[in-house]
Amino acid sequence: MDITALSNAAVGSAGVVERIDLPEEISHHLAHLGFLPGTHVEVLRRAPAGDPRVYRIDGIDVGLRNETAQHIFLKITAKDTAQ
Amino acid sequence: MSSCHAPAEVLEEEVATGTPSDGSKPRFKTVALIGPPNCGKSTLFNRLTGMRQKVANYPGVTVEHHSGKMKSIGRNDLTLIDLPGIYSLATYSEDARVAVEVLTGKMAGVPRPDAVLLVLDATHMNRQLMLAAPVFSIGLPTLVLLNMSDQLEARGGKIDTLALAKELGHPVALISAAQGKGLDVVPNFLLQAANKVDNGLRPVQLPILQSAASCRTWATQVTGRTRYEAPQAALWTRRLDAVLLNRILGPIIFLLVVFAVFQVVFTIGQPLSDGMGNWLTALGAKAALALPDNWMRALLRDGLWNGVQAVLVFLPQILLLFLFIGILEDSGYLARAALIADRVMRAIGLNGKAFIPLLSAYACAVPAIMATRTIENKRERLATIMVAPFMTCSARLPIYTLIIAAFIPNVHFLGGLIGLRAMVMLSLYGLGFLAALGTAKLMNSRVMKASSAPFVIELPQYRWPTFQSLTLRLYDRGAMFLKKAGTIILACTFIVWLLSVLPVHGGHFSDLTTSVIGHIGHFVEPVIRPLGFNWKIGIGLLSSIVAREVIVGTLGTLYGVDPATHAVNLQLALRHDMTIGGAIALVVFFAFAMQCTSTLAIVRRETNSWKWPAAQFAYMTIVAYTAALLTNQIIGRFF
Numbered sequence: 001m002d003i004t005a006l007s008n009a010a011v012g013s014a015g016v017v018e019r020i021d022l023p024e025e026i027s028h029h030l031a032h033l034g035f036l037p038g039t040h041v042e043v044l045r046r047a048p049a050g051d052p053r054v055y056r057i058d059g060i061d062v063g064l065r066n067e068t069a070q071h072i073f074l075k076i077t078a079k080d081t082a083q
Numbered sequence: 084m085s086s087c088h089a090p091a092e093v094l095e096e097e098v099a100t101g102t103p104s105d106g107s108k109p110r111f112k113t114v115a116l117i118g119p120p121n122c123g124k125s126t127l128f129n130r131l132t133g134m135r136q137k138v139a140n141y142p143g144v145t146v147e148h149h150s151g152k153m154k155s156i157g158r159n160d161l162t163l164i165d166l167p168g169i170y171s172l173a174t175y176s177e178d179a180r181v182a183v184e185v186l187t188g189k190m191a192g193v194p195r196p197d198a199v200l201l202v203l204d205a206t207h208m209n210r211q212l213m214l215a216a217p218v219f220s221i222g223l224p225t226l227v228l229l230n231m232s233d234q235l236e237a238r239g240g241k242i243d244t245l246a247l248a249k250e251l252g253h254p255v256a257l258i259s260a261a262q263g264k265g266l267d268v269v270p271n272f273l274l275q276a277a278n279k280v281d282n283g284l285r286p287v288q289l290p291i292l293q294s295a296a297s298c299r300t301w302a303t304q305v306t307g308r309t310r311y312e313a314p315q316a317a318l319w320t321r322r323l324d325a326v327l328l329n330r331i332l333g334p335i336i337f338l339l340v341v342f343a344v345f346q347v348v349f350t351i352g353q354p355l356s357d358g359m360g361n362w363l364t365a366l367g368a369k370a371a372l373a374l375p376d377n378w379m380r381a382l383l384r385d386g387l388w389n390g391v392q393a394v395l396v397f398l399p400q401i402l403l404l405f406l407f408i409g410i411l412e413d414s415g416y417l418a419r420a421a422l423i424a425d426r427v428m429r430a431i432g433l434n435g436k437a438f439i440p441l442l443s444a445y446a447c448a449v450p451a452i453m454a455t456r457t458i459e460n461k462r463e464r465l466a467t468i469m470v471a472p473f474m475t476c477s478a479r480l481p482i483y484t485l486i487i488a489a490f491i492p493n494v495h496f497l498g499g500l501i502g503l504r505a506m507v508m509l510s511l512y513g514l515g516f517l518a519a520l521g522t523a524k525l526m527n528s529r530v531m532k533a534s535s536a537p538f539v540i541e542l543p544q545y546r547w548p549t550f551q552s553l554t555l556r557l558y559d560r561g562a563m564f565l566k567k568a569g570t571i572i573l574a575c576t577f578i579v580w581l582l583s584v585l586p587v588h589g590g591h592f593s594d595l596t597t598s599v600i601g602h603i604g605h606f607v608e609p610v611i612r613p614l615g616f617n618w619k620i621g622i623g624l625l626s627s628i629v630a631r632e633v634i635v636g637t638l639g640t641l642y643g644v645d646p647a648t649h650a651v652n653l654q655l656a657l658r659h660d661m662t663i664g665g666a667i668a669l670v671v672f673f674a675f676a677m678q679c680t681s682t683l684a685i686v687r688r689e690t691n692s693w694k695w696p697a698a699q700f701a702y703m704t705i706v707a708y709t710a711a712l713l714t715n716q717i718i719g720r721f722f
Contacts, residue, residue, distance in 0.1 A: 028171075031299065032119075032170035032295055033170070033541065034209070037296075045324065047328060047423055048328060048331075048333040049426035051426065052422060052540075054324070054542060059206060059209075059313050059316070060542075061320075061542035062539060063418075063538070064539055065538045
């Protein structure tokens with residue numbers, strides 16, 4: 001199985017959150033936006049400057065900096081959902 | 084046994100309703116409104132209470148407290164309390180702490196609510212339901228309102244409210260706050276709950292450990308069992324984002340939007356302001372005729388009316404600015420702007436979250452400094468507080484527009500598309516922004532080390548701003564501005580007028596130059612002369628320490644009582660009394676200076692020490708003085 005940091009997943013790919021390696025107060029906040037192991041995430045697009053990027057999780061779009069996303073690990077399930 | 088049982092029931096009723104049980108029906112008095120951020124809670128609050136609402140701060144904290152009578156549903160006897168938008172009741176944030184204290188009746192001065200309206204966004208139930216478990220566990224009668232039913236329907240989502248109500252053990256209803264649909268359930272629920280009508284619902288098993296993960300598992304199970312179908316992604320939002328967040332188009336549109344706002348505030352706002360000024364002058368002249376021609380007329384027209392009028396004319400422009408900020412925020416574009424701006428914010432060591440407080444600082448630094456509470460990191464929060472007053476707040480608009488209208492010719496380039504005046508205004512905004520950048524850098528390198536708080540931002544769907552929400556915003560801001568004009572500014576102009584005619588010599592007022600204020604003005608003149616300011620401007624600067632707008636009122640009064648400029652309007656009077664260098668130096672001074680006691684007071688409250696506001700005042704004044712000095716000296720060489 002393909003496990004990669006969320007920040008490395010290509011735009012258009014999708015997967016399931018495997019684990020989150022972040023301090024508790026940050027992961028708590030992310031959890032309430034839907035970032036929990038087992039949830040489906042889609043990499044939607046990047047901001048004009050390339051970072052932050054926008055992820056679709058649970059029907060909402062969330063902007064996340066790569067410095068945060070690199071601690072969230074994803075099991076890739078689809079290489080490119082746009083196709 | 085039954086005689087023992089009865090008092091217990093009475094007692095229970097008293098506790099639940101807060102009213103003595105004298106045989107009449109128990110009555111509800113207070114209802115709390117709670118929900119996650121972006122669930123449409125404010126829209127619903129406005130729907131239920133109408134325009135009459137009170138905004139205050141909870142004691143001891145800076146969380147804003149909206150409350151209002153539920154007039155729109157015919158329940159004037161009920162007070163609705165709007166709680167802050169929160170994801171959970173876990174007390175990581177001050178907002179959540181406030182919500183818990185209010186719900187459990189521990190907040191001083193706020194009665195314990197008798198019932199709760201829980202608002203959730205029906206389009207993402209898995210996530211939204213996570214808040215339900217902790218709210219239910221507080222044990223108050225709760226009505227679950229699934230908002231955005233119109234969106235759910237339009238995008239093919241499905242929800243079974245009956246099944247959900249059975250799962251949750253609390254009544255559930257689909258509503259659309261934006262369209263005002265389905266709101267009848269609220270009065271019905273409140274009546275039933277107050278009379279303890281059995282709704283057939285039984286308490287349910289809630290997750291015992293209310294961690295995010297267990298709440299989430301519970302929520303997913305509930306939506307699974309009730310066969311919830313999440314709606315399709317909003318197609319229009321994706322299409323719009325493909326353009327608005329495009330690598331090349333995104334930043335261009337961002338800048339265009341910002342520029343267009345200022346251009347419109349000027350091209351539409353200026354004639355409105357001028358018209359209002361003429362109307363107010365005529366009104367004042369008419370009213371003055373009705374007054375006896377003695378000190379009374381001088382006091383009311385020259386002293387008070389001129390000063391307050393000089394400030395009032397900016398109402399149209401301030402309302403226009405807030406209209407645009409409101410449209411950007413309600414439509415959802417503001418979150419995209421934060422996303423685009425994050426890169427720049429990070430480069431200066433600020434959190435992307437600081438963007439929202441800093442953007443609202445364009446309206447006023449006071450709510451902006453309050454809004455910094457969303458920044459969990461103490462150091463970053465302090466840096467944002469120090470930076471916020473440099474953003475061009477609306478209180479600077481009066482002096483900016485006055486000086487620009489008086490000194491900058493009304494010429495246009497590119498076939499009337501770009502006006503010189505709007506350009507100058509925009510560069511003043513840019514100047515404030517640069518000062519903010521510099522200060523942030525300084526705060527990061529010298530005062531504190533940068534740290535890494537996460538930048539997480541939810542991008543809501545694009546929506547049409549509702550007429551009601553925009554009206555309410557304008558009403559709020561307009562009322563605040565008028566209140567300020569009627570109190571602080573009125574008082575200041577009165578004091579300035581009084582000092583400008585005292586002492587009384589043999590039954591006659593002093594001339595301006597021999598008055599108390601003339602003496603003060605001439606005393607400070609040497610300090611400000613290098614900046615190109617005369618002594619009247621000096622008095623303006625002193626009086627505007629209270630609030631920036633005051634300078635316009637003060638100048639209105641001073642030039643109004645001066646026989647030489649008595650008959651001409653303020654713009655003309657200034658044009659004859661200042662050089663272009665001094666005029667530009669004045670607006671540059673205002674771009675940097677901390678002329679606002681409200682901001683100083685809020686910084687003192689938020690940082691809990693006098694050290695920070697004092698440092699901020701000294702720092703900003705020194706920067707302002709130096710910049711104004713340079714401006715006047717440099718422009719003076721060329722003109």
